[in-house]
Amino acid sequence: MKRELPLLTTALIGLFMILSFFVPHEWVSVPADFLQATAIILVAFGYVLGGANVLRVNLDAVSKRAPGWPYKVLLVVALLVTVIIGVLDGIPREGGFLNAGTRSKWIYDQVYSPMAATLFALLAFFIASAAFRAFRIRTAEAAFLAIAALIVMLGRVPIGDRMTAWLPHAFQLGTMQQWIMDFPQNAAKRAILIGAALGVMATGLRVILGVERSYLSGEE
Amino acid sequence: MQWLERLDRRWIFVVMGLLVLGPLIKPLYLPLSVTEHVRAFAAAIDRVPNGSTVLMSCDYDPSAIPEMVPMTRTAMRQLLSKDCKIVITVLWNAGPGLVDSVTHETAREFPGKRYGVDWINLGYKSGNEAVMVLMGQGIANAFPRDYSGGDTRSYPIMHRVRDYSSFPLLVNISAGYPGTKEWVQQVQARFHLPMVAGVTAVSAPEFYPYLQSGQLQGLLGGMAGAAEYEKARGEKGTATRGMDAQSLGHVFVALCIILGNVVRRTRPAGGTA
Numbered sequence: 001m002k003r004e005l006p007l008l009t010t011a012l013i014g015l016f017m018i019l020s021f022f023v024p025h026e027w028v029s030v031p032a033d034f035l036q037a038t039a040i041i042l043v044a045f046g047y048v049l050g051g052a053n054v055l056r057v058n059l060d061a062v063s064k065r066a067p068g069w070p071y072k073v074l075l076v077v078a079l080l081v082t083v084i085i086g087v088l089d090g091i092p093r094e095g096g097f098l099n100a101g102t103r104s105k106w107i108y109d110q111v112y113s114p115m116a117a118t119l120f121a122l123l124a125f126f127i128a129s130a131a132f133r134a135f136r137i138r139t140a141e142a143a144f145l146a147i148a149a150l151i152v153m154l155g156r157v158p159i160g161d162r163m164t165a166w167l168p169h170a171f172q173l174g175t176m177q178q179w180i181m182d183f184p185q186n187a188a189k190r191a192i193l194i195g196a197a198l199g200v201m202a203t204g205l206r207v208i209l210g211v212e213r214s215y216l217s218g219e220e
Numbered sequence: 221m222q223w224l225e226r227l228d229r230r231w232i233f234v235v236m237g238l239l240v241l242g243p244l245i246k247p248l249y250l251p252l253s254v255t256e257h258v259r260a261f262a263a264a265i266d267r268v269p270n271g272s273t274v275l276m277s278c279d280y281d282p283s284a285i286p287e288m289v290p291m292t293r294t295a296m297r298q299l300l301s302k303d304c305k306i307v308i309t310v311l312w313n314a315g316p317g318l319v320d321s322v323t324h325e326t327a328r329e330f331p332g333k334r335y336g337v338d339w340i341n342l343g344y345k346s347g348n349e350a351v352m353v354l355m356g357q358g359i360a361n362a363f364p365r366d367y368s369g370g371d372t373r374s375y376p377i378m379h380r381v382r383d384y385s386s387f388p389l390l391v392n393i394s395a396g397y398p399g400t401k402e403w404v405q406q407v408q409a410r411f412h413l414p415m416v417a418g419v420t421a422v423s424a425p426e427f428y429p430y431l432q433s434g435q436l437q438g439l440l441g442g443m444a445g446a447a448e449y450e451k452a453r454g455e456k457g458t459a460t461r462g463m464d465a466q467s468l469g470h471v472f473v474a475l476c477i478i479l480g481n482v483v484r485r486t487r488p489a490g491g492t493a
Contacts, residue, residue, distance in 0.1 A: 021410075029357075036354045037361075040347035047313075047346065098316065098343070099368055108317040113282040116314070120283035124240065124469055125233045131476035132232055136484065146481075150474050156421070156444050158250035159467035178255065186428040193429055 007210045014208035054079060082107060148184075152177045221486045224479065232476065239472050243464030250464055257431060258448040261438025264416045265298050268389050273305040273380055275359075275387040275413075277403065278323075280395035281314035284420055289322050290446040290459035291393050291418035296326045296339075298453060299391075305377050306339040307359065307387075311351060311398045316344040320367050336366075336375035343367030348398040352406040356384050384411040393418040404430050418445065 013035060020032035058072040066072070082104070089097035089104045097104040137143050154160035155177025164172040206212035268274060276295065280288040299306050308323055310316045320341050327333050335341075342363035345351045354362040359381050360372045372378055380386065390413050394400045400417040404427075408415045414437055419427060421442025430436040440449050443466055446459035 033354070033357045036350050036357075039350040040345070040354060043347045043350065098320075105317060109321070112314070113285075113318060116282040117285050125236050128236045128469075128473050128476050129229045129232045131473045132227075132480040133229070135477045135480060137481050146477060150477065153470045153474055156442075157467040157470045158252045158463055159471060161253060162250055174253065174255075181425060181428060182432075185425050186432060189425055190429040193426075 003213070003216060006216055007213070011208050011210060014204070018208075051079070051083070148180055152180055155180075221483050224483045225487065236469065236472055239468040240465045243468060244461065247461060248464040248467075250467055252447055252451050252460065252463060254448045254452045255445075257439040257441070258445055258452060259438075261416045261418070261440055261445075262298065262449060262452045264389065264414070264437040265295065265302075265391070268299075268302065268304060271303045271305075272388050273307060273377065273386060274299055274389050274391060275307050275309070275384070276391045276393070277309045277311065278315060278319040278393050279311045279399045280318075280393065281312050282318050284395035285318070286458070286462055287420050287443045287446060288393050288395055288418065289318075290443070290457050291440050291449060292319070292322050293326045293457060294446070294449050294453055294455060295391050295393065295418070296323060297329065297455070300327065300330045300333055300338065303338075305337075305380075307377065307381060308339065308341045309355075309363065310342075310344045311348060312395070313344055313346065316341075316367055336370075337377055340372075340375055340377050341367040342372060349402050349406050352398075352402060353410075356407070356411050358383050359386070384413045387413060389413075390415040391418075392416070394423075395420050396423060399423075400427055400430075400436070404435050408435050418449075421445075 016028075017032060017035065020028050023029075055076060058076050061072050062069045062076070085107065086097045086104045089102040099105065135146065137146050151173060154163065155173035155175075160173035160177070164174075169175055203212060207215070265274075276292075276299070278288070278292055296306060306323075308319065310319050320343075323339065323341055324335075327335070327339055330338075333339065342359075343366060345363060347354070351362055360378060363372050366372050366375065384390075384407060390403065390407065392400050392403045392415060394403075394417060400419050400423075403415060403417070407413055415435065416438040417427060417436055418440035419442075421444065424439065424441030424445070427436060427439055431439050440446055443459050443462050446457075447463045450457045450460045
């Protein structure tokens with residue numbers, strides 16, 4: 001019963017949600033809306049679980065003096081400070097912690113936002129370094145990939161058109177990159193999308209029919 | 221070529237830094253051409269009847285500022301200049317603060333436009349695809365409170381908004397999941413809401429099939445797409461200014477690929493990597 005009940009619940013709700021896609025009648029749509037709203041509430045609780053998990057994992061590492069434990073102390077302190085300030089800012093008025101001028105907004109604007117942007121900006125440097133050291137052309141396929149990459153990379157920016165402005169229009173980098181994106185790339189991406197969609201449908205059916213059970217306890 | 225093989229990677233970082241910084245300080249003004257998909261994006265917004273209410277979902281966080289914010293600004297300007305009302309939502313948990321700042325800044329350029337009347341920021345809601353589907357049953361059901369905590373139904377702009385059928389167009393500016401793909405699958409396909417999208421450069425190829433099928437009416441890909449959109453609208457914003465830096469950055473990465481392989485090919489037999 002411990003396994004059968006969740007399996008039955010999954011199957012019934014799964015089939016019902018599929019039915020709601022095709023049947024707009026209120027007998028189906030109203031309970032389906034309720035289930036959708038329930039899902040949103042469950043997802044929101046996921047953040048609480050996620051936060052608790054971050055605390056558990058990092059406090060455990062700090063107590064064991066695992067490598068890099070001072071950084072974990074910083075992470076835990078930052079997490080707690082942000083949450084506590086958010087809660088305090090939110091007490092006086094509804095939505096207060098989000099408003100301009102609050103301490104939470106200051107943390108978001110002055111700490112989180114620049115750090116996130118900086119981290120992403122570093123990619124430019126690592127991509128250049130990786131391009132020099134790791135992009136090895138050893139086979140004909142790799143050569144095709146490299147040529148396509150170079151055309152798209154240069155054709156996507158104004159300097160590409162400038163470099164090949166003297167060539168006929170069809171051979172200019174901008175035109176060639178658009179052709180690569182519209183045809184070979186598009187065909188491959190479409191095949192991947194169709195394959196992924198079939199995979200998602202198959203997995204969904206396996207879950208509904210109770211064949212796929214790993215979500216219950218991590219076992220097949 | 222031996223010295224190149226032993227090159228400290230910090231030199232690569234320095235060159236890349238200078239190539240990005242230089243054009244930002246002294247622009248090169250490289251000519252920019254507007255591609256078909258960008259023209260289609262601007263045209264789709266142009267086709268929206270003046271004064272109608274448009275849904276705009278800004279699904280990104282601060283890591284995507286250089287690509288997403290210029291798109292958001294220009295799209296918002298285009299809509300507000302047509303007297304369209306804008307309902308803004310965010311499905312990324314780290315995005316609402318940024319989106320709120322950007323939308324307020326842009327709206328301030330239109331002195332006659334008022335929050336709650338001409339535009340509203342409904343803020344963030346967790347749930348990803350489930351939120352998209354729930355919005356189909358009622359926008360105010362999914363977002364009972366706006367970003368600042370006010371009752372969504374109390375704002376004049378929301379009096380004319382029920383569900384997706386209230387919008388002639390969805391403008392999605394997205395940096396990943398949940399984003400354009402999910403909006404197409406859950407909303408465009410299901411509720412037949414016409415849609416345009418602005419996405420990051422790395423994810424843009426993923427959306428070409430939707431563009432070709434007509435599910436997306438226009439697409440902005442990365443900072444280049446944002447810069448082309450600015451040009452199409454006669455603006456000179458941050459994306460246009462960034463394109464020179466991106467141009468040189470791309471050339472440098474291309475050179476790194478070529479040089480890296482030339483160095484390996486010219487290595488004496490028996491040399492190590």
